[in-house]
Amino acid sequence: MCGIVAFGLIDSSVACQSKGPGEAELKAALDLVKHRGPDGHGIWLAPDNGVGLGHVRLSIMDVEGGHQPIFDQDENVYAVVNGELYEFESIREKLIAVGHKFKTGSDSEIVLHLYLEHGLAMFDHLIGEFSFAIYDKRSFTLIVARDRFGVKPVFYTVVNGRLLVASEAKSFLALGWEPEWDISSVVNSGIFVDNRTLFKGVSKLPPASYLILSSSGTMSISQYWQPEYVDRSLKDDRSEEDMILNVQQHLVQAVRCRLRADVPVAVYLSGGIDSSAVLGIASQIARQSNPDAVIDTFTIGFKGRAVDSFDESEVAQRAADYCGEGADEHFAGYPFFIPDALRAPNATNLSESDRMNRLNAVEAKCKMLANLGLQDRLSEHDEQKAKELVGGISTVKTLSLAIEMPRTLFTSDALQVTGNPDACRTLAESVGGVLAARCRSSSYHPLHAALLVETRSLLPNYLCNHLGDRSEMSHSIEGRVPFLDHRLTDYVNGLPPHVKIRFDPKSPMPVEKWILRQAVKPFVSMELLHRPKVPFLAPPALLDPNSKHCSKIKRVLTRQAIEQLGWANWQIVKAKMDDAFATNNRMSQNFVNCMMSFVVIIQGEKVGLTSK
Incomplete structure (x- = not known):
């Protein structure tokens, strides 16, 4: 990279x-x-x-x-x-x-x-x-x-x-x-x-x-290319066994080619099935030529009573042990993030995210790898993008609610130029063209329509950007993404919805990533195979109001700084700050971290206000 x-x-x-x-x-x-x-x-x-x-x-x-x-x-x-x-x-x-x-x-x-x-x-x-x-x-x-x-x-x-x-x-x-x-x-x-x-x-x-x-x-x-999904009106005569085998073969192919490097390769391991499957596949491939081969694995642990619910290090350790990699696993704690959070203003991330809790986890990972001396010698697999291809139903409305800023944040002058926030319309328009027409018609199953929207919007602009390239490259680390091998995705997109999410009348919850779970059985433990999918988040950054992070927020997010943005309402920011520190409300904390990003950018580079 x-x-x-x-x-x-x-x-x-x-x-x-x-x-x-x-x-x-x-x-x-x-x-x-x-x-x-x-x-x-x-x-x-x-x-x-x-x-x-x-x-x-x-x-x-x-x-x-x-x-x-x-x-x-x-x-x-x-x-x-x-x-x-x-x-x-x-x-x-x-x-x-x-x-x-x-x-x-x-x-x-x-x-x-x-x-x-x-x-x-x-x-x-x-x-x-x-x-x-x-x-x-x-x-x-x-x-x-x-x-x-x-x-x-x-x-x-x-x-x-x-x-x-x-x-x-x-x-x-x-x-x-x-x-x-x-x-x-x-x-x-x-x-x-x-x-x-x-x-x-x-x-x-x-x-x-x-x-x-x-x-x-x-x-x-x-x-030159666009994602295509199976037409729901077409009958699929393939057996599930054939589909499972093909997913497995495509995934093994994607991992195999990404192990090729002239420098060390490692796997970032969470407590989920995606990264564990990559580790299992990589281990088997490596041992085909060298029975004693060991793949380095890395994870992040969050220790302490207040943050134990965010910690997946024990599950990751068991996954590494299952593949025989435990002796080479390295753990980093939440404090690794703090020096980066307090760095001087920097405009590297010109499109900042309000999802700081997830970003904190990624930053901690990258800081850990850099501190281990691998910053320019490591290729590393990051698998959280996998959910965009094999699971996770979402809708335009749900996604828009997650990204839309409150109307009251913006000054009347700003809203006079743009109108009220309408992230739903922005998201819908991001698909556009023939694909949008297919989403609106009966050609695509609603699951595939939802996956298409995410693939065209949040995947490149948030997941691959903030949680991928920017966090990795700020520490000179190359990340490789086997689940985004287009040969794999082209095949998976052509599979019917019922093999991606399986509904069992006996279970209150559907089994997401069903076909992936079947395909990676030879590579992961039974624990990982049946573990529900959860997002890998860092603990809220504002749990301790006396922490250095909180102190910096209070020092940086001043009335003068917010008014200098030229479009934000200080009273709304102040109210959200008070709520974030008083109640640990996650939405308020996300809002505060987002505003912190805007202020850091304007302090690093003098940004002018335009009315166009």
């Missing part, structure tokens, strides 16, 4: 009025995301500075030789790649067979040669989590792309007649960008469900999409 920065000329008449980015500016933009790639950086600039590519590297494959930007032997096509591409050796062999010559042993180089061989049809051959920028000197075209589920981020904006692209929007600060709040996105929670960010003019490239900037300065965005 790495970080990329790129720019290209859109309007020369505007651009010529200001000095364009040069090597110093591009290097400064990379320095702002150096946590994504502490092992090195590289820059390529067109002779006229009309196009630039930059890259910071976290060495996972071809540690010594995989430097970027990469280019073909004729120096016509240049590329910077972020992410991990699997089964690249077989793709590489096919390309070599038709005449391509490779310079490195890195997986990233196949992007360059797939483009040279197949053009924009290259996406059919890519497996993994990625974002990249390609510049083709032959057609003077800049191409920017993002993986199918949005595991890897891509932000873009236009400044002074130039398209700016980066893995994190903070890189734009070095390229002439001046941040302003996007009030409509803030009010309607666009950061969680669509392609907006908190900032005016800054967008996320949608998952499974590519952006083309042509030689004429025309910019277009196209989609």
Whole structure:
């Protein structure tokens, strides 16, 4: 995993009025995301500075030789790649067979040669989590792309007649960008469900999409893949045994290819079936070639009477023992999060979440791994995205209630511009097009319609962003997600609903992830097989009103700070703070943590208020 920065000329008449980015500016933009790639950086600039590519590297494959930007032997096509591409050796062999010559042993180089061989049809051959920028000197075209589920981020904006692209929007600060709040996105929670960010003019490239900037300065965005679900009107004659076997084979394939690395690989282990299944599969694969092979496992424990209900470390320990990994399990406690919570203001997370309790758990994990000296040498499996594909019924209304901010938070001036918060409408519109029509029709079962909504909204914008890429890369850790292997998801999406959630008349509760539980029986203990699914949360951060975290909140969330935002009502924030500290109300605590995020951002970077 790495970080990329790129720019290209859109309007020369505007651009010529200001000095364009040069090597110093591009290097400064990379320095702002150096946590994504502490092992090195590289820059390529067109002779006229009309196009630039930059890259910071976290060495996972071809540690010594995989430097970027990469280019073909004729120096016509240049590329910077972020992410991990699997089964690249077989793709590489096919390309070599038709005449391509490779310079490195890195997986990233196949992007360059797939483009040279197949053009924009290259996406059919890519497996993994990625974002990249390609510049083709032959057609003077800049191409920017993002993986199918949005595991890897891509932000873009236009400044002074130039398209700016980066893995994190903070890189734009070095390229002439001046941040302003996007009030409509803030009010309607666009950061969680669509392609907006908190900032005016800054967008996320949608998952499974590519952006083309042509030689004429025309910019277009196209989609190369979309999730498809089985038509409920079609009869399925497959046996359940066949479905179970295929899910098992696809999952084993997804785990196997993600074990390939030139650095150590570990599994993050909670008390759930997803991570335990990955550990069980990885252990069996490793021992096929080495009977004594051991997979490192990591978990987080929360100790103390007040937080015992959040602690899954004992279950995780038993899962590790079942796979024979117990001696290599490492535990981190909640205090690991505290130093990060008290760090200086930082605009790395430009689209902050109000779900701090879950984020705390992820941050604790990443801090633990970094402190163990594995920050730039570890590939780590994170399985909580699995529930998006094999279970968990939700509705647009339920999700919108979870993300919508109270109307009373916003000043009358802000609401005059945007109207009242309507996260439900924002969420519904995020699906759009043909898929939305299928959700509204009888083509998709309600379970599949709900899963589609989450896959298009919260999965890329919240789960893969806050709980995945941002938390991992802030500690220079690569996370791999086998449950988001598109070959697995394509198969699972084609399965009927009754094998995903099984209703038993004798049981008051349905069995969620039914087919997954059947498929992983050879890899997990009976305890994990029958354990109900629960979210992996850290304890509420405000349990102790005298803690450093609470003290900082009281110090930072002042009337002056809230009014400086330009759109928030101090009286509402004050009331929520009082309730959070007095009652430990989780909703109030989430609200307070969310407002804390806004204030931290504005303290780190002066954000202007826009009325548009």
